Amino acid sequence: MTVALLSNVTVTSLAMRLNKDAREEVYSPSGHDTWLQELTDPKSQLYANNPGIVFIILHGASLLGDDGASSQEEAAAKLAPMADAIGQAATSHENTVFVASTLDIPIKKIRPLVSRSFEQHACAFWRDEMERRGIPLVELAEMAASMGRGQFYNNRVWYMGSLPFSKSGEEAIAAEMVRIQRAITGARKKCLALDLDGTLWGGAIGELGVEGVHLDLTGSGSRFRDFQRRVLDLKESGVLLAVISKNNMEDAMSGIREHPAMLLKEGDFAAIRANWAPKSENLRSIAKELNIGTDSFVFIDDNPVEREAMQIELPGVAVPDFPPDSAQLEGFLIQVARDYFLQFRATDKDRAKTEQYRAEADRLEQMSDFASLDEYLASLDMTLSVEGLSQGNISRASQLTQKTNQFNLTSVRYTEAQVREAARDPSVRFYVGLLRDRFGEYGNIALCIAKLKDERGKGERTASIEAFLMSCRVMGRGVESAFLDAVERDLREAGVSEIESLYQPTPKNEAVRDFWEKMGYTMTGRTESGGIQYSRPAGAKARGSVTIRVRQKKDTAPPCPGS
Numbered sequence: 001m002t003v004a005l006l007s008n009v010t011v012t013s014l015a016m017r018l019n020k021d022a023r024e025e026v027y028s029p030s031g032h033d034t035w036l037q038e039l040t041d042p043k044s045q046l047y048a049n050n051p052g053i054v055f056i057i058l059h060g061a062s063l064l065g066d067d068g069a070s071s072q073e074e075a076a077a078k079l080a081p082m083a084d085a086i087g088q089a090a091t092s093h094e095n096t097v098f099v100a101s102t103l104d105i106p107i108k109k110i111r112p113l114v115s116r117s118f119e120q121h122a123c124a125f126w127r128d129e130m131e132r133r134g135i136p137l138v139e140l141a142e143m144a145a146s147m148g149r150g151q152f153y154n155n156r157v158w159y160m161g162s163l164p165f166s167k168s169g170e171e172a173i174a175a176e177m178v179r180i181q182r183a184i185t186g187a188r189k190k191c192l193a194l195d196l197d198g199t200l201w202g203g204a205i206g207e208l209g210v211e212g213v214h215l216d217l218t219g220s221g222s223r224f225r226d227f228q229r230r231v232l233d234l235k236e237s238g239v240l241l242a243v244i245s246k247n248n249m250e251d252a253m254s255g256i257r258e259h260p261a262m263l264l265k266e267g268d269f270a271a272i273r274a275n276w277a278p279k280s281e282n283l284r285s286i287a288k289e290l291n292i293g294t295d296s297f298v299f300i301d302d303n304p305v306e307r308e309a310m311q312i313e314l315p316g317v318a319v320p321d322f323p324p325d326s327a328q329l330e331g332f333l334i335q336v337a338r339d340y341f342l343q344f345r346a347t348d349k350d351r352a353k354t355e356q357y358r359a360e361a362d363r364l365e366q367m368s369d370f371a372s373l374d375e376y377l378a379s380l381d382m383t384l385s386v387e388g389l390s391q392g393n394i395s396r397a398s399q400l401t402q403k404t405n406q407f408n409l410t411s412v413r414y415t416e417a418q419v420r421e422a423a424r425d426p427s428v429r430f431y432v433g434l435l436r437d438r439f440g441e442y443g444n445i446a447l448c449i450a451k452l453k454d455e456r457g458k459g460e461r462t463a464s465i466e467a468f469l470m471s472c473r474v475m476g477r478g479v480e481s482a483f484l485d486a487v488e489r490d491l492r493e494a495g496v497s498e499i500e501s502l503y504q505p506t507p508k509n510e511a512v513r514d515f516w517e518k519m520g521y522t523m524t525g526r527t528e529s530g531g532i533q534y535s536r537p538a539g540a541k542a543r544g545s546v547t548i549r550v551r552q553k554k555d556t557a558p559p560c561p562g563s
Contacts, residue, residue, distance in 0.1 A: 001052035001415075002027060003181065006035035009059040010163040017174040018055075022181055027051060032162065033062075036082065039089050052415060053097045053184060055177050056086060057138065059164050060103030060123065068109065068118075075122035083129035090135060095421040097184050097344075099177075100130050101140040106149060136180065136344070143172045176338075183342040185415055186402025189318060190296035191270070192234055192341070193283055196245040196252055198302035200228060200264065202326065205255045206247055215261045220327075227329040228263040230337070235268055237343050240290065243272040244282045244299070246306075279306055280313035291472050293405070293508070298340045300333075302326075344416070345395055377477055380437040384479060385551045386486040389423055389430035396444045397432055400469060405508040407480070408469040409501070409515060410531075412449075427452045428466075431490070433483045435474060445471040446483045450491060450499075463491045463538070465501040475511070482548040484519055488538060496538045500524075504531040 005015045005028040015028040027049045029038050035056065038046040046054070061068070063082065069075035090098040103126045105119040123141060130137055144152040147168065154166035165173065182188060197204045201224050202214025215224045235241050241264070245252050252274035256266055266272070271289055273282035279301070287294045295316030301307050307319045318340055323332045370376035389397060394416055401414040414422065422428050433446030449467040454460075465487075470480055491499060501516050504527075517523070521534035 001185070002049050003177075004028065004046055004049060004051040004054040005057065006038055006046070006054060007057045007059070008033045008035055008062050010161050011057060013163070014057070014165065014170045014173060017170055018177055021174050021178045024181070036085055040085050042092075047093070051096055052417065053099060053181060054089075055138065055180075056098065056100040057140065057173060058101050058103060060105035060126075060141075061108070063103070064105070064122070069122065070118075071116070072118045072121040072125075075118045076125050079122060079126055080129070083126065083133070086130070086135060087133035090133065095417040097136065097415070097417055099136045099138060099180055101138040101173075102127055102130075102142070104141040104144040104149075136184075138173065138176055138180065140173065143169070143176065147172065179338055179342050183344045185413070186344075186399055188342060189239075189298050189340040190292050190403075191240040191242055191286070191290065191298070192231065192336075193242045193244050193286065193297050193299045194231070195301040195303070195306070196243060196247060196255065196274070198326075199300060199322075200224060200231075200243075201255060201259070201262075206251045210254050210258050213255060213259065215259055217261050221261065223327050223329055225261055225263055227333055230330055230333040232263060232268065234333075234337055234341055237341065239341050240270040240292075241268055242283075242286050242290075242297075243269055243274065244279050244286070244301075245274045246276055246279070247274040249274040278309065278313070280310055283310070283314060283317065291475075298336060300336070380439070380477075382435060382437045382477070382479070382548045383551065384482050384486070384548050385434045385436075386483065386490075387432055387434070389419070389432065393432050393444055394419055394423075397430065397447055400444065400447045400471070401467060404469045404471060405506070406472040407475055407512050408467075408506075408509050409465075409512060410467050410469075410504050411506050411509065412467050414467075422449065425451075429463075429490070429494075431483075431487050433470070433479070433486075435479060442471070442474060445474050446479065448483070448487045450487065452491075452494065452496065460497050461495045462498045462500060463494075463496045465499065468501070478548055480515070481519065482550055486550050488540075492538045499536050499538050501534045501536070502527070502531050503534070504529065 001024055003018065003022055003024045003026050005011055005018060005026055007014075007028075010032065011028060015026050019026040027046065029035070029045065035058075038044045039056075064075060064078055069078060086098060086100055090096075103123045105123055107117060107119050111117065127137070152166060152169040152172070153164050154169070157163045157166075194200055202221065203212060205213050214221045216222055217225065231241065243252065243256075252272070253266070256262060256264065271286040273286060275282070279299075283294060283297060283299065287297065293316070294314050298318040298320065299307070299310050300320065300322065301310070302322045304322070307322070310317055311319050320332075320336050320339070323329060370379060387393075398414050398416045398419050401412065405411070423430065429450045429452065431446075431448040431450070432444050434444050435442040435446075447467060447469055448465060450463045450465050453462050453464060468484070470483065488499065501521055503513060503516055505513065516532075516534040519536070520540055521536040523532060524535050525533045527533065
């Protein structure tokens with residue numbers, strides 16, 4: 001994915017740093033202060049590069065010119081056309097994500113103590129304009145405030161070459177742009193695993209009891225409550241929470257259930273392990289229970305010995321350094337969220353994720369009550385709904401391509417913008433599968449993208465399956481064959497006589513290596529990248545599988561362009 005960087009000041013070194021950190025090709029125009037021209041000219045080199053993301057990093061004081069502004073109204077009048085240009089570019093190029101910086105405008109004009117300033121109002125006006133247009137933000141003003149302007153800027157290089165940022169400032173901006181890029185492409189961790197003693201509360205509950213641990217509504221104990229408040233923010237954005245604590249389970253649960261200042265409740269955690277086993281062993285157990293990889297975890301523990309042991313045993317787990325002072329806990333977690341869990345957009349399905357995983361635990365618990373797997377699966381009373389792409393499921397469709405690894409036949413990844421772009425092609429069909437059973441909804445768990453092709457001169461129509469993937473949470477339940485049957489049925493009705501498919505091997509999808517063969521497809525060749533090609537007559541008989549009711553909406557066409 002090409003990334004573009006526009007600015008009203010010199011950002012050559014920042015572009016080089018972004019190129020290195022993002023590991024993507026970065027386009028940045030060579031002319032000085034040409035950002036607005038590049039943005040508004042449809043024939044500019046910017047659009048010729050077809051960037052997936054355009055970062056617009058702006059020096060606030062320079063936007064207003066040497067004379068600045070004499071009033072809030074004048075500042076708004078200068079900024080409004082620029083905000084309009086960004087909004088119009090985003091509207092006109094839906095396959096590109098435009099990201100703008102906030103403005104930091106220091107007060108430089110010498111004024112009387114009692115006077116009317118415009119700088120903060122101009123910054124607020126700009127933020128409001130960007131948020132109103134749905135433009136994601138690089139928090140440049142927050143970075144300057146956090147680092148201090150003396151560290152964030154460098155006046156010497158500013159006067160030498162219109163480059164305002166210091167080396168530290170550029171590093172901070174580049175790191176934030178990389179985080180945003182990862183959020184847009186869906187590359188974030190899935191689960192936050194937390195210690196209890198010294199992390200969610202102060203002190204050891206096994207020694208001090210519920211009343212003795214350091215956790216309160218006010219005072220010094222409120223630092224742990226504020227930390228928990230930010231943990232809840234992550235849960236609301238779809239991050240799974242888990243507890244891994246060296247404790248007696250009874251003591252751990254008494255703290256979670258009974259402490260009056262405890263914000264995190266038992267139901268907020270997808271899994272809880274409180275015992276004396278190695279924490280890496282408990283994390284493996286939770287990963288297996290939630291059916292996610294250990295590299296999907298971030299582990300937070302105040303004990304450096306436990307952190308080091310986790311890094312040695314499970315190097316794929318992210319283990320951030322714990323702050324030396326618990327008063328820094330809230331700010332520490334905000335940074336952890338930005339480093340590992342930054343999200344482009346939250347959906348209702350994300351917010352219900354913990355409940356879905358807890359329902360899955362209930363399903364597995366009842367499994368032992370049945371004599372056979374088929375009997376158990378039949379008892380779930382599953383219903384699969386298959387529908388086309390819509391405004392309501394575009395975000396989830398993109399998420400599925402970005403996050404699904406084990407049951408992903410082609411491993412093609414799509415951003416939201418790329419999904420929208422593909423949907424404009426009338427020959428492309430999207431199929432989104434939503435599953436529910438007697439325990440509740442799994443949500444949208446399957447996606448297939450098929451491209452129709454007319455065989456010229458033969459009067460035949462074929463279809464190529466470009467993507468076929470499903471959440472690993474429902475693997476082995478017959479859902480995959482029911483979903484494929486629904487796709488094939490719709491393709492037959494569209495006049496397709498032959499369906500082509502592909503298995504592209506990756507380090508994580510070995511479990512579905514023989515999927516197409518099991519589904520009755522015949523191997524036809526191999527690709528240069530090692531993929532295995534298959535085909536099957538579209539009129540072939542549907543497969544026998546576990547009884548799953550399928551409700552297929554006939555509207556499988558993509559949403560109309562611009563939706």
